[in-house]
Amino acid sequence: MRRDIGDYPISLKRDARCGFTLLELLVVIGIIAVLVAVLLPVLGKARAQANRAVCLSNIRQLGAAILMYCNDNNGWFPTCAVWATGSAYKQFPDDWVHWQANRKLENSAIATYVGAGEKLRSLLRCPADTFDGRKPHLAIAPGQGPYLYSYNMNQTIGLNGIPYPGGRTRITQWSAPGRKMMLTESREVYNDAAWWSLTPLAWRHGTGTSRGNAVLSSGQKMGINVSAVFIDGHAEGTNDDFLCDYFQFQPWAP
Secondary structure (H helix, E strand, C coil): CCCCHHHCCCCCCCCHHHCCCHHHHHHHHHHHHHHHHHHHHHHHHHHHHHHHHHHHHHHHHHHHHHHHHHHHCCCECCECCCCCCCCCECCCCCECCCCCCCCCHHHCCCHHHHCCHHHHHHHCCCCCCCCCCCCCCCCCCCCCCCCCCCCEEECCCEECECCCCCEECEHHHCCCCCCCEEEECECHHHCCCEECCCCCECCCCCEEECCCCCCCCCCCEEECCEEEEECCCCEEEECHHHHCCHHHHCCCCC
């Protein structure tokens, strides 16, 4: 028997009340926008904290590798791998990292202790660091390219100066090893495999205001939460006010 649509208990006709009004849509969009505005800073802060944790872990492992090198080489540190100039500095086999384009990274002095290839490359790079626009330093010998890693060795520990063995030191020469820095992160514009105490530190983990030091005047912007590993092997976050001091390249200073 034929039935009309109206004979069914539930109408097949669309009820206009099932849709959203323009006002309701705007309210939902507004709520989503507020949630995004609240969550983005939280997520950004969590990402920054995660990056700092990875960075600190990286530098701790690199520091441990350098100390193992010392243990296997009668207490001598590896050299700090200042770029070769052809006159004052040259590439040494004992450079802690063979970072140059004309060398093999797996030949780095620390590679034996932490592994080579992508494992070593990832340890040498802070996840918060960027390498776009990095350029070679002026007046260096050709073929080396820019330094495409994040960490820098205190050059007083083992300067690769001519003639060999340059300015290498032994771990036993260093007083106050818990306060003398071995590796850190310098400001990107000055970045190199080596660091000295008049080089400002990285800003990628945050910035603060300096109280005044050998590099910065009081009130100037400085890096904070900068990763550093010290000669005794411990790693911590630091800043320019602590590291940018002549004390850091005086092995005898108590």
